[in-house]
Each structure stands twice: as C-alpha cells, then as structure tokens.
Amino acid sequence: MLLYKQKKNQPAKGGNRLLISITVLGSAGPIRFVVSEEEIVAAVIDTALKSYAREGRLPVLGSDLNNFLLYCSNAPSGALSPWDTIGSHGSRNFMLCKKPETEKVAADAARLSPTTIGRRGSGSWKSWLNKSLNMKVSTH
Incomplete structure (x- = not known):
C-alpha cells in the first residue's frame, strides 16, 4: 500500500497563513504573529490586544476589541470592517488605533x-x- 504525502508547497486545510505586523499607535514597535487568510478582522484585533497585554507593553490599552480600529498601513482607505477577512486586503502591515471618544x-x-x-x-x-x-x- 502506498501512502500519499502532501507536498510542501500546497496549502494546508485551513488555507494560507500570513505573518502580519500590527503597529499600535503610541507603542514602541509592531506586534507580529501568524494568522489564517480567512481570519476576520475582529479576531485579529482580539489576538493583537492579547499579545500586546501578554508582552506587558505600554501604554495599557485594555481588552475590549470594540474600542479599536484596524487600518491598512499602505492603503489610504478608512478603517477595516470587523467582518472582513484579513487576507482580502492584500496587506500584511496594519495599524491599530483606539476609536475616538465622540x-x-x-x-x-x-x-x-x-x-x-x-x-x-x-x-x-x-x-x-x-x-x-x-x-x-x-x-x-
């Protein structure tokens, strides 16, 4: 019996994975982590906030993802919709900002x-x- 081996260049079941970089406004440097292309923006914001807190970075942001907006760093468009997939924007560099307190x-x-x-x-x-x-x- 011959076993089938998956080729290394084929994507896994979960789709392609991306190394993204999120710069938090007011923080020293970006946060980098790997996400699936199909991951929604709200989940990416949540992961970024947890990673930011786990690293003990300043300023302290909090953990409510509804208080933050994610922008593409190299696109002049507005904030990303929380329901979009992260891979649909064609970017790997993002900016995380607090929502204005209007x-x-x-x-x-x-x-x-x-x-x-x-x-x-x-x-x-x-x-x-x-x-x-x-x-x-x-x-x-």
Whole structure:
C-alpha cells in the first residue's frame, strides 16, 4: 500500500497563513504573529490586544476589541470592517488605533452647556463667571 504525502508547497486545510505586523499607535514597535487568510478582522484585533497585554507593553490599552480600529498601513482607505477577512486586503502591515471618544466629548459638552452651568453651584451665571476668573488669576 502506498501512502500519499502532501507536498510542501500546497496549502494546508485551513488555507494560507500570513505573518502580519500590527503597529499600535503610541507603542514602541509592531506586534507580529501568524494568522489564517480567512481570519476576520475582529479576531485579529482580539489576538493583537492579547499579545500586546501578554508582552506587558505600554501604554495599557485594555481588552475590549470594540474600542479599536484596524487600518491598512499602505492603503489610504478608512478603517477595516470587523467582518472582513484579513487576507482580502492584500496587506500584511496594519495599524491599530483606539476609536475616538465622540460620545464622551458630546456628553461633557451637554453637561457644561450654558443652561446647566447657571443651575449648578450658587445659582447665577455671574457668580460662576467670577469664580472662573478668580481661578485663573495667578499670584506669585
């Protein structure tokens, strides 16, 4: 009986595997690991965050993959969709960035609107203005 040997240049059952490099914005160097071409972007972000934390890199990012966006380093397009496959972009170099905190900025702006400023503290907008100006005066 003759046994069949798989040739070395044929891909395995899981498809082709890629060595990708992900640069985290604000970090010293890229993270490199091997993924399958069919791996979705969300899973790649999750793997990158776990690898980043395991290596003890700074700044500390957290582990919620919904707070991050992945970009192709050599393509001028926007962020990759979390449901795309990583191999469909034809790139092996990526950039991982935190999502902008637009909701937090909007909430802070609503909290500090002129209508709510007068209602907090001692009562009038004039007292608020006087307190603000007194804080900014520096004495040496």
